[in-house]
Amino acid sequence: MKQIDILIIDDEIKFADMLSRRLSLRDITCRACYDGLSGIQWVKENSGAATLILLDLKLPDMYGTQVLAHIKELDPAVPVYIITGHGTREDEKECLAQGAAEFIHKPVSIEKITTLLTHVRGEVQ
């Protein structure tokens, strides 16, 4: 089991890569998955390994809500933050109801993510 700080599940490859590169510069270990299935697969194989998960709502193979449901089954403890370019109020309600930690609209500042991580770590510790 490989311990990481943040798992990014987003089909915007460049965005995901750029974000993970930026986080790496800040000594935050990242792992990026570009579709729902590989994200779920990773969580399945590394349950409890991620400190927090950033999940996009619209993925090519399935909806973010479906991915969220699977993650919550496999690893109920990990906080999942939804980051989306466009989410309706209904989507937000649905995600929060399914146990998402927060619903964040893109673009999102790096500081916000690092703060979130610190916060989660603080809680974990």
Add this chain to the structure above:
Amino acid sequence: MIRTPQMLQKQEWLAFLFHRHNAHLASFHTFSNYPRIWIISIIILAVTSLSPLVMATLINNRLIHKSVDSELVLQTDRVTSNAKRSVRFFLEERLNALRFVVNELPYYSLIDNEHLTKILINLKLGFGGFTDLSIIDSDGSQVAYAGPFNLEGKNYKTQSWFKQSMEKDNFISEVFTGYRDVPHIIIAVRSQNAYGRYYLLRATLDTQRLMDTVLSYKSNFHTDIFLINHTGILQTPSTNYGKIFTPTQIDIPAFSDTTQVITPENNKDKSYVVGYSYIATEAVTTPFILMVHKKKSEVMGTWLNLGKTFNWIIGFCCLVMMVIITLVSTYMVNQLFLADQSKAETMLKMEQSQQLACIGQLSAGIAHEINNPLALINETTGYLKDLYHYKDTPRDDKEIIELLNDILEAVSRCGTITSQLLGFVRQFDVQISSVNVEQLITGILSFHKKETEYKGIHVTTAIAPDVPDIKTDRGKLQQILLNLINNAFQAIEVNGCLDITVSHLPPNTISIEIKDTGCGISEENLQRIHEPFFSTKKERKGTGLGLSITYGLVKKLQGSIRVESSEGVGTIFTVTLPVKLQKEDEA
């Protein structure tokens, strides 16, 4: 002008005739020409309700006329027959009396004036109507005479009645004046004396008696009964034709020894019937034709008056019915118009709110499309900043340029989206412009790019090469296509197909076919899809306005919309539009 509900409640009388034309509202009206509906409804109601009445009245009048006619014919026939019998009897009786005298008495006693006077007195006493008697020998000389006139010694050889009477045993003359200058009739019988020579016993009859006999059958003012001779000269006075001896110009009726009743063709309105009979005694024919003219008004008087009253009542009823029909039609069409008007106004409001909803929908799509590249720009510029901040060594030029290119690319993505967005800005301006349908469709589809990818929808657009740019309202066409394409996307499950075909139907129409392999629409729902607020979408997902608004918009663009669908197979929407939108709807 949108009216408030309070204004709508005040239902204006004849609103449909005097309403101001509003092109926006008119496109939502169910009917376009209310005055025409009004007139047609009045005509149909009037024809259906009044025609039985008019028919019944006509039939009734006809029946009355028929029965009156037959009654009149019967009456005339009776009067004519009776009068004929009386005249005939009058003449026959006198002729027979003369015959009796010549048979009974020898010639020598007849030529005795005194004896002849006695016979005359007896005849006057027994039969009446005799004026004088005379014996005329075969030379035409008057041999004996009894009577008030001094006619002794007269010679009648040249007179036509003498010639005629010498040829036959019995003779009846027409009415004439002769030597004495007084109208009279001659009847004569021929006999032979002891020497075998012919002689005549001639009597002159008083025409007054004959007239009285004839006139006794004149029941009232409407009956004209008179005698004419075979040339049409009056033999007794007539109410219509005047005094005795007046030529009548009557068409001499065809000979008949029985009574005939005819309706002469030349009489105005066939207002009288004519009964006639040629008068002949058993022994000899006479020059008389008995004519009876009977005016219909006699018999019809009562009927005609009743008929007139009846016709007035019917006429009045028709008038009242026409007024009622007009008022009812006006009220109904007015109500229809007001209902339609209020529906149209609601539809217009709905269209406007739908337009707003559409903006919302577009904004959401645009936000999604823009936020992703913005996030990328954010991360990339952030990374650039991080590179300078976290690493001291000079940056690899290549990487920086790559990062800057990424930013430019993301900015360009945003630019594309905003330019498409501009296409929607003019949505509410109603104006005709040249529209390239292909570009329009491509623009709309680009908003569904993500959905297409996620759902794996196979989208094809086939634009026929001869499709021209059309002159229409861009915004409205955009909304129509957006609505239909949105519906198609919502209907299609994963891995479906959406085919958009545009073809040119020369000379002046284009057809846009949007075919999806979605869930389809049931036959029952198919009839209702254009109804406002009809939706099959579960909960808050649809307003049920999309298609009804689309229908209104297509109508506004002078086009038509057709839908074919089978459940589980898919739906085809076909919008047909004119290549050039006519000016009238421009306002």
